Amino acid sequence: MSAQRIALVPGDGIGPEVTAQAVKACDAAARRFGIDLVWEDYELGADYWRITGQVVPPDVEQELAKADAILFGAVGDPSVPPGVLERGLVIHLRTAFDQYVNLRPVKLLPGVPTPIGGLRPEQCDLVILRENTEGAYVGAGGFIHRGGPDEIATQESVNTRKGVERLIRHGFRLALSRRKHVTLVHKANILTYAGDLWQRTFAEVAAEYPDIEVDYVHVDAMCLYLVTQPERFDVVVTDNLFGDIITDLGAAVQGGLGLAASGNLNPTGSAPSMFEPVHGSAPDIAGRGWANPAGSILSAALMLEHLGHPEAARCLEDGVKAVLPRLGAMRGPEMGMSTEDFGDAVAAVIGE
Amino acid sequence: MSAQRIALVPGDGIGPEVTAQAVKACDAAARRFGIDLVWEDYELGADYWRITGQVVPPDVEQELAKADAILFGAVGDPSVPPGVLERGLVIHLRTAFDQYVNLRPVKLLPGVPTPIGGLRPEQCDLVILRENTEGAYVGAGGFIHRGGPDEIATQESVNTRKGVERLIRHGFRLALSRRKHVTLVHKANILTYAGDLWQRTFAEVAAEYPDIEVDYVHVDAMCLYLVTQPERFDVVVTDNLFGDIITDLGAAVQGGLGLAASGNLNPTGSAPSMFEPVHGSAPDIAGRGWANPAGSILSAALMLEHLGHPEAARCLEDGVKAVLPRLGAMRGPEMGMSTEDFGDAVAAVIGE
Numbered sequence: 220m221s222a223q224r225i226a227l228v229p230g231d232g233i234g235p236e237v238t239a240q241a242v243k244a245c246d247a248a249a250r251r252f253g254i255d256l257v258w259e260d261y262e263l264g265a266d267y268w269r270i271t272g273q274v275v276p277p278d279v280e281q282e283l284a285k286a287d288a289i290l291f292g293a294v295g296d297p298s299v300p301p302g303v304l305e306r307g308l309v310i311h312l313r314t315a316f317d318q319y320v321n322l323r324p325v326k327l328l329p330g331v332p333t334p335i336g337g338l339r340p341e342q343c344d345l346v347i348l349r350e351n352t353e354g355a356y357v358g359a360g361g362f363i364h365r366g367g368p369d370e371i372a373t374q375e376s377v378n379t380r381k382g383v384e385r386l387i388r389h390g391f392r393l394a395l396s397r398r399k400h401v402t403l404v405h406k407a408n409i410l411t412y413a414g415d416l417w418q419r420t421f422a423e424v425a426a427e428y429p430d431i432e433v434d435y436v437h438v439d440a441m442c443l444y445l446v447t448q449p450e451r452f453d454v455v456v457t458d459n460l461f462g463d464i465i466t467d468l469g470a471a472v473q474g475g476l477g478l479a480a481s482g483n484l485n486p487t488g489s490a491p492s493m494f495e496p497v498h499g500s501a502p503d504i505a506g507r508g509w510a511n512p513a514g515s516i517l518s519a520a521l522m523l524e525h526l527g528h529p530e531a532a533r534c535l536e537d538g539v540k541a542v543l544p545r546l547g548a549m550r551g552p553e554m555g556m557s558t559e560d561f562g563d564a565v566a567a568v569i570g571e
Numbered sequence: 572m573s574a575q576r577i578a579l580v581p582g583d584g585i586g587p588e589v590t591a592q593a594v595k596a597c598d599a600a601a602r603r604f605g606i607d608l609v610w611e612d613y614e615l616g617a618d619y620w621r622i623t624g625q626v627v628p629p630d631v632e633q634e635l636a637k638a639d640a641i642l643f644g645a646v647g648d649p650s651v652p653p654g655v656l657e658r659g660l661v662i663h664l665r666t667a668f669d670q671y672v673n674l675r676p677v678k679l680l681p682g683v684p685t686p687i688g689g690l691r692p693e694q695c696d697l698v699i700l701r702e703n704t705e706g707a708y709v710g711a712g713g714f715i716h717r718g719g720p721d722e723i724a725t726q727e728s729v730n731t732r733k734g735v736e737r738l739i740r741h742g743f744r745l746a747l748s749r750r751k752h753v754t755l756v757h758k759a760n761i762l763t764y765a766g767d768l769w770q771r772t773f774a775e776v777a778a779e780y781p782d783i784e785v786d787y788v789h790v791d792a793m794c795l796y797l798v799t800q801p802e803r804f805d806v807v808v809t810d811n812l813f814g815d816i817i818t819d820l821g822a823a824v825q826g827g828l829g830l831a832a833s834g835n836l837n838p839t840g841s842a843p844s845m846f847e848p849v850h851g852s853a854p855d856i857a858g859r860g861w862a863n864p865a866g867s868i869l870s871a872a873l874m875l876e877h878l879g880h881p882e883a884a885r886c887l888e889d890g891v892k893a894v895l896p897r898l899g900a901m902r903g904p905e906m907g908m909s910t911e912d913f914g915d916a917v918a919a920v921i922g923e
């Protein structure tokens with residue numbers, strides 16, 4: 220296999236610290252399995268925007284488009300108006316590179332404290348697939364009489380059959396290799412247009428998979444079940460906004476944002492997929508060595524899997540699993556191990 | 572004070588069982604405090620719809636409009652297409668009676684098991700105010716090329732300055748009598764139109780209340796914080812859909828849907844307010860005496876408060892607080908006490 224080029228976008232805040240550990244872990248696995256990974260750094264984020272006035276210039280985007288995958292840290296800084304980098308970089312790349320599946324595992328790892336009393340790892344192992352290119356994230360909407368007493372602000376969710384179907388299909392394919400259960404999450408009793416398209420499409424795709432059990436759950440009930448009965452779920456498919464909401468909750472259930480991984484997948488390969496921890500740039504703890512790099516390393520594991528290296532991916536996951544129980548807390552000075560020491564420890568486990 | 576007329580709409584499933592206990596508790600408090608409550612039964616719900624083909628006929632709606640308050644059970648039955656009764660009755664009355672504040676306390680009562688490990692009652696006492704007449708619930712949207720491969724389904728959230736402002740104002744007024752902290756929950760970095768109206772309005776109203784601390788939290792982060800740090804919140808204001816989602820999660824945190832109360836308030840008094848447990852009709856356990864009537868009794872407490880009887884309201888709450896710790900579980904046969912016994916026990920405490 221020829222070298223695989225990975226575009227590294229560390230970003231802001233704790234982004235660089237955590238991605239450095241993910242790179243370390245990938246390199247350790249690459250050595251062990253004879254994989255040829257080439258890293259290319261891209262200094263995008265708050266500084267870049269302040270200096271150049273651009274979030275991602277077209278030529279940089281073209282460069283990124285040629286990578287085999289993108290490993291992303293986090294963006295966002297108090298010096299930048301909220302939303303500029305999130306929309307200009309994260310949301311923009313998800314859409315521009317047609318990364319229509321946002322894959323977010325919710326998995327409680329052994330030895331990780333969860334806020335949910337008595338929850339055991341075997342009860343919490345689901346994958347949420349969030350539609351990643353449309354829905355309420357398209358930015359459609361507007362104002363009438365803005366600023367006046369009769370102002371109206373509208374915000375539109377736009378859902379295409381093609382967009383909904385390809386996400387749902389991905390879910391059914393994934394379920395075949397898991398526990399063969401797919402749940403649709405929506406609010407179809409109220410969002411009758413969007414919900415109808417999602418439910419009809421779900422039913423049609425489900426008919427092609429008679430061996431897969433299906434289920435429908437309203438998004439409000441989903442929040443309740445995620446906390447009280449996560450064992451109900453295997454693969455969950457949902458829209459962009461609901462996916463955003465329930466995956467943060469899922470991260471809480473699995474022990475915190477610091478541990479949650481995600482892949483923005485373009486399953487067709489027409490553009491690179493992008494892997495990023497679910498957490499943000501956490502400027503409050505940046506540079507102290509207090510960030511947990513597990514989310515970033517686990518995202519890199521999803522990347523290695525996507526690049527065709529499942530054993531290497533498993534090695535990264537096993538490394539994280541081995542080191543997490545040694546932490547005093549999942550974040551902050553109480554972790555009892557610096558971000559870098561965590562990365563070294565994972566790399567050491569991988570190298571064993 | 573002359574008699575107060577309460578329209579009782581028990582509805583379907585466990586609705587009649589739980590509202591019967593709420594009536595019992597109200598009557599006990601009415602006797603104790605010399606309050607004159609007159610109950611008027613309305614047999615709306617699945618049976619009514621099946622027999623008459625109507626959800627709420629105009630003349631019944633006019634009758635309801637004359638009540639001083641409405642005590643609502645739950646609607647929904649497998650024999651009725653999903654959404655018909657929810658939209659035709661619950662959502663319809665909220666809008667028709669301009670009940671623009673959906674008030675949902677999230678309060679962990681002593682002795683109630685919560686799924687959140689180690690959470691103590693003093694850490695969980697917030698009130699979520701959900702805008703109840705607009706947003707994504709207006710039902711705006713449509714299809715293009717429905718059923719074809721190029722189908723598009725849109726769903727629109729419509730937010731008016733007036734609607735947003737009156738809800739937010741209610742939140743600030745409420746915060747004055749609580750811990751003086753109001754949090755806006757939205758997803759303003761993505762829903763830039765609706766979010767902008769909410770944030771601008773929030774900032775303007777906040778400027779009139781210099782003694783009240785304010786805060787903004789994205790809805791995804793809110794789900795995480797509700798589970799990990801509910802003590803961050805006092806009064807929370809949010810839109811209809813986000814409110815729907817986070818209040819179900821709040822119900823989970825406070826020990827289950829069976830315990831969660833709500834008031835659909837028309838603070839102007841131009842039409843009656845409506846009080847209902849957050850739970851649904853739970854047809855699976857209807858008629859077995861396994862439903863927990865706490866949500867309904869606590870909703871009735873909100874009603875008594877709204878009708879100007881704060882001591883009676885407190886009595887209902889105290890009754891529930893006294894009886895809940897005697898339960899073996901919060902729902903089902905393991906409760907160790909029937910729905911009716913629970914109501915009797917609460918009435919007995921109130922009568923003491």
Ligand SMILES: CC(C)[C@H](C(=O)O)[C@@H](O)C(=O)O
Nearest residue numbers: 305306309310463497761791
């Ligand atoms: C940063 C933000 C734009 C993003 C989103 O809303 O998708 C984040 O919350 C996430 O879940 O990846």
Ligand SMILES: CC(C)[C@H](C(=O)O)[C@@H](O)C(=O)O
Nearest residue numbers: 409439657658661662815849
């Ligand atoms: C029954 C349903 C229409 C309702 C809603 O979505 O508002 C319910 O979920 C609630 O929270 O009261």
